[in-house]
Amino acid sequence: ILNVEQSPQSLHVQEGDSTNFTCSFPSSNFYALHWYRWETAKSPEALFVMTLNGDEKKKGRISATLNTKEGYSYLYIKGSQPEDSATYLCARSGGSNYKLTFGKGTLLTVNP
Amino acid sequence: GAVVSQHPSWVICKSGTSVKIECRSLDFQATTMFWYRQFPKQSLMLMATSNEGSKATYEQGVEKDKFLINHASLTLSTLTVTSAHPEDSSFYICSARNRGGGEQFFGPGTRLTVL
Numbered sequence: 001i002l003n004v005e006q007s008p009q010s011l012h013v014q015e016g017d018s019t020n021f022t023c024s025f026p027s028s029n030f031y032a033l034h035w036y037r038w039e040t041a042k043s044p045e046a047l048f049v050m051t052l053n054g055d056e057k058k059k060g061r062i063s064a065t066l067n068t069k070e071g072y073s074y075l076y077i078k079g080s081q082p083e084d085s086a087t088y089l090c091a092r093s094g095g096s097n098y099k100l101t102f103g104k105g106t107l108l109t110v111n112p
Numbered sequence: 113g114a115v116v117s118q119h120p121s122w123v124i125c126k127s128g129t130s131v132k133i134e135c136r137s138l139d140f141q142a143t144t145m146f147w148y149r150q151f152p153k154q155s156l157m158l159m160a161t162s163n164e165g166s167k168a169t170y171e172q173g174v175e176k177d178k179f180l181i182n183h184a185s186l187t188l189s190t191l192t193v194t195s196a197h198p199e200d201s202s203f204y205i206c207s208a209r210n211r212g213g214g215e216q217f218f219g220p221g222t223r224l225t226v227l
Contacts, residue, residue: 004155022201041121041220042220043116043217043218043219043220043221044205046215046216046217049214070164085162089156091156098144098209098214098216099146099158099161100146100156100158100216101158102148102155102156102157104153104154104155105155110147
């Protein structure tokens, strides 16, 4: 994998559903994997930064896992709410230069 | 958390004119600022990295003479799109990182439309 890939591109779920997205990235020269939540007309908001293989992070109903050996990360949202509607971006940084390579994002729409 | 602002939030200009976009860190000192752009249905792409008081480092394929970056203070970086053309129409977004390194904090972005 040369680029950061996110799937699905978009997702519609009903309020209360749980959902998950995938981020695939080059595993070589890996430094950190970032997840951002981006609402329209607002700044991307950092959710998680993960560096170690097997890392799991949780913030409220949102959690993420990291597999650096195979180059993927999952973001989970439990019991989706309409306010969770946003684009979820993942980005990979390689080496120690902190440069971020982004995926195209997953647009989540939660219907009430 | 750290707050980064951008101004303007949107701008429409005529082809051939120059446009300046400001990026400010409001509550921290940003030793490094990054400029990204995003074309429709594409990912955020890093254009350049600027460190306070020194010249910006541009990514491959980004013309430094067209996209002038100034990072004269620890709270302000500017991106000037010179002689803008319709193909420069895009979403430009900055991020800032403090002296300790680590997380980048993003501004809300600027939508540039060149007619």
